[in-house]
Amino acid sequence: MMKSTLWAFLFGKPVNAHLPERVQTAIEQQQRDSEKLIGWVQLLLVTIFASLYALAPTSAITKGFHPVPWALGLYFLFTFARLGLSYRIALPHWFLTVSVIADIGLLMVLIWSFHIQYMQPASFYLKAPTMIYVFIFISLRSLRFDPRYILIAGGAAAIGWLSLALYVIWSEGGQSMITRDYVTYLTSNSILIGAEIDKIIAIVLVSGVLAIAVLRAKRSFIRAITDEIAAKDLSRFVSPEIAARITRSEHQIKPGEGDAVIATVMFTDIEGFTTMSETLSPKELATVLNEYFSQTSAVIDRFDGVITQFEGDAMLITFNAITPDPDHASNAVRTALAIQEISHSHIFCHGAKIKTRCGINTGEIIVGAIGAENRLTFTVHGDNVNVAARLEQLNKQYGSYILATEETLRACGNHHNRSDWTTCGDVIVRGRATPTPVFRIVAPS
Structure with missing residues (x-):
């Protein structure tokens, strides 16, 4: 009893597990519309990435391989293709899961490529402000009202950032660059282990809080959809004018x-x-x-x-x-x-x-x-x-x-x-x- 009360307090009042088909159809349509919106926002983000890269001054080598344009181009094609698919079909769960992991993966590859692009030690990319976009990508999944994809995005981001940090530590000369001095960390390419752990903890906590909020919102949304459909059905048995008078009553x-x-x-x-x-x-x-x-x-x-x-x-x-x-x-x-x-x-x-x-x-x-x-x-x-x-x-x-x-x-x-x-x-x-x-x-x- 206490456990169920605690779960209801955290995640909101549970909804009926066996929803009418009309309710499920309405929810699925909302999910499809959300995927379209997510696709457009991600297309906007990659456009912003590309614009900032094109406008920002760079000290990169003028010859040789430039990984950032390739990573941006690959991500643009992937986002554009997924956006097109969202208008044609209801994207299956396995595809969405792969898509979320791919989003985070491509973002991590983009961040990782900065030290190559700018000819710096690997620790250079750990201070890249692009890391903020990790939280944007995680929060984007909240538009779908499905906490699973938030947790998948958060988990992929936490694992991705941990991998980036481990790559720095174990890369050539990585151990010698570790410091415990915060000032040194900020003013050089040194690594502060605690700072990277803080980032991973922040990713996990933000993902968890968003997942809880979305689960509560999803349950409220399902109840609202159910009530809306019930109200539409009942309005066929009660005149719309009477229904409006009842629903608009102050008490x-x-x-x-x-x-x-x-x-x-x-x-x-x-x-x-x-x-x-x-x-x-x-x-x-x-x-x-x-x-x-x-x-x-x-x-x-x-x-x-x-x-x-x-x-x-x-x-x-x-x-x-x-x-x-x-x-x-x-x-x-x-x-x-x-x-x-x-x-x-x-x-x-x-x-x-x-x-x-x-x-x-x-x-x-x-x-x-x-x-x-x-x-x-x-x-x-x-x-x-x-x-x-x-x-x-x-x-x-x-x-x-x-x-x-x-x-x-x-x-x-x-x-x-x-x-x-x-x-x-x-x-x-x-x-x-x-x-x-x-x-x-x-x-x-």
Whole structure:
């Protein structure tokens, strides 16, 4: 228990070992993009190396073999080829491992060649500032969010620098150049063993710290990717507007929390849905409903409505409840008329003709979460919501397809031709004691 707690403290909370394929695919794509970025940065580095070498004054011999240009040229070709491959294929792990070792190896060869290039003792290259690039090459691997390659790069760099130091010590005259005087070390080609050990320790420590940081970041990244995919999946079951309102809330939404707003509510229901269910197979019925909801959802979106709830073939649609809409009543009526147009003009699969009844009401409603602490539904409720639901059912009594209250008619203002509205008188809506003036809206022919 204590060990697992310590590991979680160091490396972060463990993630599920069996990730869904979609999560693995998203992570692999991020890794591929990271390899491209690493390739471009390394190409920039080798270009900087070459530029500095070309511009810097040199005391090198003018004739004979010059190893630095060869090392730079070889590294440029290797980096360019790997960058090209990263755009064509997902680089396998063995190739990446070899590539990381080759990066460090070529850098070490480049550093080693300095004493030949400048005709100095081998200890000369141990003081080369190019050694700083070792840390850049190690840190580059952190872009991939995979600590293995950081450790491989750090291990290769530590072994490489140890080899360079041993080469100096055991080369001709190497032993005589060892000193314990720091000033002598800095002002001559002498070797200070402690200084080289410090460099190796620094390489190891930097690699270890980066690996831990990247492992923690990788676990957080995997959880973030998993949550993002889950959120995208869940957003197909919850309207994007509701999802955005929940995720942008300043605090965790609790049961019973809600806001009172003046909005327009519309209930829709398919006429004769029971009969349709009896004549079609379950699979055929699902296909028809999917096509129907696809058509109606497009219309609802066009007029800034939000599908707050599906219930079988019925929909609860709100205007100005989730997203601001100053013309909410008028847009609700436009939506209902557009749905009627679909009912008249569109023949759905399996030859289905679908007629939709709509009930519309405008007034104050409550927008918020209801349910238990661990199971919430974000919806709208209140007396005016119930009125809209009752109006949808009253369409059966009046033989109509769109019924609206006087409040909706008044809120529409001059946006609709009043001649399209026919009064149905005052109706006692079930659940209300006082009569409600109701109007039938006739779609223009």
